[in-house]
Amino acid sequence: MTELTLGKALGAGLRQAMQDDDKVVLLGEDIGKLGGVFRITDGLLDEFGAKRVIDTPLAESGIVGTAVGLAFRGYRPVVEIQFDGFVYPAFDQIVAQVAKLHYRTQGRVKMPITIRIPWAGGIGAAEHHSESPEAYFVHTAGLRVIAVSNPEDAYRSLRQAIASDDPVIFFEPKRLYHHKGDVHLGAPLADAPPMGLARVMRAGSDVTLIAYGAMVGTALQAAEAAEDEDVAIEVIDLRSLSPVDYDSVAASVRKTGRVVVAHEASREAGVAAEVIASITERCFEYLEAAPLRVTGHDIPYPPAKLEKYHLPDLDRLLDAVDRVLDRPNSMSEVGA
Amino acid sequence: MSPQITPIADSAQDLELTERLLAPDGTRIPHASLDPFVADIDAAALRALYRDMIILRRIDAEGVALQRQGQLGLWAPCQGQEATQIGTARALAPQDYVFPSYRETGVIYARGAEPGDYVRMWRGEEGAGHDPAALRVAPLQIIIGAQTLHAVGYALGILHDDADDVAVTYFGDGATSQGDVNEAMIFAASYQAPVVFVCQNNHWAISEPVALQSQYPIAGRAPGFGIPSLRVDGNDVLACMAAMRWALAHARAGKGPAYIEAVTYRMGPHTTADDPTRYRDESELEGWRRRDPITRVEAHLRSIGELDETHAAEIQAAADKVAKEMRAACLGMVTRPPLAVFDEVYAEPHSGLERQRDEYAGYLATFETEG
Numbered sequence: 001m002t003e004l005t006l007g008k009a010l011g012a013g014l015r016q017a018m019q020d021d022d023k024v025v026l027l028g029e030d031i032g033k034l035g036g037v038f039r040i041t042d043g044l045l046d047e048f049g050a051k052r053v054i055d056t057p058l059a060e061s062g063i064v065g066t067a068v069g070l071a072f073r074g075y076r077p078v079v080e081i082q083f084d085g086f087v088y089p090a091f092d093q094i095v096a097q098v099a100k101l102h103y104r105t106q107g108r109v110k111m112p113i114t115i116r117i118p119w120a121g122g123i124g125a126a127e128h129h130s131e132s133p134e135a136y137f138v139h140t141a142g143l144r145v146i147a148v149s150n151p152e153d154a155y156r157s158l159r160q161a162i163a164s165d166d167p168v169i170f171f172e173p174k175r176l177y178h179h180k181g182d183v184h185l186g187a188p189l190a191d192a193p194p195m196g197l198a199r200v201m202r203a204g205s206d207v208t209l210i211a212y213g214a215m216v217g218t219a220l221q222a223a224e225a226a227e228d229e230d231v232a233i234e235v236i237d238l239r240s241l242s243p244v245d246y247d248s249v250a251a252s253v254r255k256t257g258r259v260v261v262a263h264e265a266s267r268e269a270g271v272a273a274e275v276i277a278s279i280t281e282r283c284f285e286y287l288e289a290a291p292l293r294v295t296g297h298d299i300p301y302p303p304a305k306l307e308k309y310h311l312p313d314l315d316r317l318l319d320a321v322d323r324v325l326d327r328p329n330s331m332s333e334v335g336a
Numbered sequence: 337m338s339p340q341i342t343p344i345a346d347s348a349q350d351l352e353l354t355e356r357l358l359a360p361d362g363t364r365i366p367h368a369s370l371d372p373f374v375a376d377i378d379a380a381a382l383r384a385l386y387r388d389m390i391i392l393r394r395i396d397a398e399g400v401a402l403q404r405q406g407q408l409g410l411w412a413p414c415q416g417q418e419a420t421q422i423g424t425a426r427a428l429a430p431q432d433y434v435f436p437s438y439r440e441t442g443v444i445y446a447r448g449a450e451p452g453d454y455v456r457m458w459r460g461e462e463g464a465g466h467d468p469a470a471l472r473v474a475p476l477q478i479i480i481g482a483q484t485l486h487a488v489g490y491a492l493g494i495l496h497d498d499a500d501d502v503a504v505t506y507f508g509d510g511a512t513s514q515g516d517v518n519e520a521m522i523f524a525a526s527y528q529a530p531v532v533f534v535c536q537n538n539h540w541a542i543s544e545p546v547a548l549q550s551q552y553p554i555a556g557r558a559p560g561f562g563i564p565s566l567r568v569d570g571n572d573v574l575a576c577m578a579a580m581r582w583a584l585a586h587a588r589a590g591k592g593p594a595y596i597e598a599v600t601y602r603m604g605p606h607t608t609a610d611d612p613t614r615y616r617d618e619s620e621l622e623g624w625r626r627r628d629p630i631t632r633v634e635a636h637l638r639s640i641g642e643l644d645e646t647h648a649a650e651i652q653a654a655a656d657k658v659a660k661e662m663r664a665a666c667l668g669m670v671t672r673p674p675l676a677v678f679d680e681v682y683a684e685p686h687s688g689l690e691r692q693r694d695e696y697a698g699y700l701a702t703f704e705t706e707g
Contacts, residue, residue: 065484
């Protein structure tokens with residue numbers, strides 16, 4: 001066990017993946033000498049050389065499109081998109097090329113590309129530096145989508161993503177880059193739980209609170225606070241947004257009968273909407289209350305000084321918990 | 337010294353600003369820079385290129401006919417571009433890898449396509465018409481210009497493997513307006529990747545004339561990216577082959593990317609869904625008919641006594657045979673069963689998709705029990 005920040009765990013994951021397979025190459029803006037704007041690739045250029053840690057021109061479509069060609073040649077490219085809001089220029093290459101080539105060619109061309117995206121808000125960043133675009137990619141067949149919430153998962157899931165023959169969109173909550181946790185650096189990948197599985201972070205019997213990324217931390221705080229009022233919240237970290245591990249989710253909902261899904265991304269047609277629809281299809285008869293979403297608003301990501309009004313916080317989560325429990329809540333007066 | 341021109345302040349449409357070895361009337365024009373690249377092309381080799389072009393035109397005509405008969409959803413004709421496609425593709429080495437656009441029927445023909453390969457995608461049976469590994473040709477690309485970046489990435493892989501293969505990408509004049517094509521040229525130049533860009537300037541991007549895409553000869557852009565370029569008569573199969581051999585030798589020698597603009601003309605519609613009479617004059621087409629790439633080789637071969645009626649008949653029979661096989665392959669295709677829609681979306685199991693497949697399988701099974 002080694003205590004590492006989430007950022008260092010990711011770097012360790014990249015290093016291990018590059019040692020395991022010499023076909024793994026990294027591409028991105030500033031990932032070489034600088035070590036990436038978040039220093040995730042720090043030291044890898046010195047260790048593996050410029051043929052495997054490739055500083056690129058500043059063109060996102062170019063980076064991802066070049067990775068497609070490398071995959072045709074048998075490489076396993078790992079792309080770093082500098083910030084979430086910069087992925088859009090590469091959107092065509094991701095959704096029309098990376099996602100589809102395996103299907104179009106009846107499996108004859110593989111696209112084992114990992115696209116790492118420093119992601120989501122809460123760090124007071126400039127415009128375009130705090131977005132949550134995960135629903136676009138979840139909606140795209142052919143992609144897998146992973147969102148990590150702690151150093152151990154980050155280290156393991158990144159290696160699994162790189163080892164996967166499918167393309168993976170890998171979301172790294174930049175708000176957590178400096179959060180520390182224990183990492184099993186030497187643990188064999190074969191012994192790890194599969195990349196697509198959700199994880200119960202805290203057991204509880206009254207309400208299932210589903211989150212991913214940095215929101216998992218907020219959800220755990222909510223569970224702790226609710227305990228003071230004798231409410232036992234079960235917190236689930238989805239970890240994988242495509243596919244979602246509905247077996248784990250449904251098992252929890254059948255136990256609690258009440259569901260809140262939280263994410264930073266906007267609400268309309270978001271991941272929470274899909275998760276709740278799927279829960280309703282699977283275990284409607286177990287539900288004691290209508291499932292609720294706690295999300296960012298349907299607005300462009302607001303300026304830094306306003307982001308605290310956009311991001312779901314502890315109080316908004318607890319309010320939603322009160323609502324599914326039919327306890328006094330923000331809607332009590334409205335509903336009366 | 338490699339042949340290289342950098343056109344300056346000239347009209348993008350000035351056809352006299354192209355390098356040429358065969359005049360439109362079939363006269364062989366000496367060219368100090370290009371001649372050495374085709375010194376081995378004797379009459380028999382030229383007749384083989386002529387044969388390829390005749391067969392390609394026949395394949396193309398069959399594709400149009402099959403679409404008109406309701407057998408294909410769409411077809412993208414390449415009539416008029418035979419010299420560009422055959423001349424460049426016949427210059428490739430077996431190990432080279434091609435990233436084409438959707439109009440490169442002649443390229444997949446030259447790489448050894450099977451009869452069904454021409455139509456499988458257009459008929460809607462499979463997402464890609466041919467096996468990329470077998471032909472060393474990526475699936476035909478419909479998103480304009482996206483494949484140019486794939487070629488550069490592949491070429492980067494060649495560099496890393498320390499191999500002497502070359503990646504080649506084909507695209508049209510319209511594609512040169514796309515960001516991806518420009519990004520591809522930047523990446524190629526930055527890494528000195530062994531990639532050859534082949535722009536088939538066929539004068540029309542659906543209804544938009546090349547003048548809208550380019551105020552300047554397209555080949556003239558490449559030097560601005562640090563890539564040497566050559567502008568050739570795309571209706572001259574010898575010039576196209578010479579240019580491609582120059583570009584491939586350049587890339588193979590570790591000198592980085594090269595760029596060819598082949599100035600040609602798409603004689604038919606953009607696709608079978610298009611009506612070019614709405615946007616272009618018949619007189620323009622007439623002018624290009626006089627520059628037909630096939631007539632030109634034929635005139636030359638006849639003038640030197642290397643094409644007689646026996647040859648011509650044999651070639652026509654070969655073309656008819658290929659078309660017949662293509663039609664038979666098309667009509668003989670068996671559509672895969674319903675659950676095949678779920679096949680190969682992912683390389684590894686995906687629980688969400690597997691659940692959908694099971695649900696749909698269950699739904700389909702209800703029809704069997706009703707039976």
